[in-house]
Amino acid sequence: MSRAARLLQLLEHLRAHRRPVLGADLARASGVSLRTLYRDIGTLREQGAQIEGDPGVGYVLRPGFTLPPLMFSEDELEALVLGARWVAAHAADGELAAAAQGVMNRITTTLPAELRLAVETSGLFVPARADAQPVAPWLPALRQAIRDEHALWLDYRDEADRATRRRVWPFAMAFFDHARLIAAWCELRQDFRSFRADRVVALEATGQRYPERRHVLLQRWRAGCLNVHPAGQAADRS
Incomplete structure (x- = not known):
């Protein structure tokens, strides 16, 4: 087994435990000596792994750590x-x-x-589109609201240019070739609605958490509430 593979395996052993694991047990699971295990722990820490603990006490990987780039x-x-x-x-x-x-x-x-x-020196490039989407200053606020599960006030113009203001629960945003689509529960319609990002006039944060969890809304939405035409054109339901 290569050293990189061994370090990956050690991370997986640590990730599988919520409580500290003795170095001897980790060494046995990795098939290495205790001395090598200590060196591997040090290497992973140098690469950014938030591993807490000491010899004789045990080691635990703090939640949220992602694999280092060397993997x-x-x-x-x-x-x-x-x-x-x-x-x-x-x-x-x-x-x-x-x-x-x-x-x-x-x-x-x-x-x-x-x-x-x-x-x-990668030769993989992404050319700018001739019809690139204009910068939308409210996008960071939208992403934050999705992350925090917060309701938003949405000022919107539909495809008939009718202006509305409504309170929504945003939980997803899709990046299609021809449009950006916001998926949200609309309190006005009492249903899921899809909003095209290029028709959003303004967003206003409420700072208030909506009553359902985002993963629950996603599950319901995936069950049949996402409106995308077979040709790939995003529908505008407002």
Whole structure:
């Protein structure tokens, strides 16, 4: 087993336990000596793993840790590069574009020199669209509301140019080629509705959590409430 594979396996052992695991038990599960196990723990910590504990006490991986970049294959790295470049070029969200660049900067600074060069000189590009979506200043507020499960006041113009103001519970946003679609529960219609992002006039945060959890809304929505025509055109239901 390669060292990289062994480190990955060690992370998986730690991830499977919520309580500290003795170094001897981790070493036995990994098939290495206790001394090697301590070195591996140190390596993972250097790579950013939030591993708490000490010899004789045990070790536990703090929740939320993601695998360090050294675990990515070349194909996975290329997928990350391509995805980050797409977000930067097509998301119409300055904060999200900056975050995508930040992700790539963080990854490249921790990669071995050979892989770092491969990322920096990647031949995978995402050309800007001639009909690129205009930057929408309210997109960060929308993403935050989805993340926090907060209701929003939405000022919207439908395809007939009728203006409405309504309170919605946003839980998802889809990035189609021809449109950005916001999925939300609409208190006015008492039903799921899809809103095209380019028809949003303004969003206003309420700071109030909506009564259902986002994953529950997603489950109900996936059961049949997402309106997408077979040809891929997003429907405008307001």
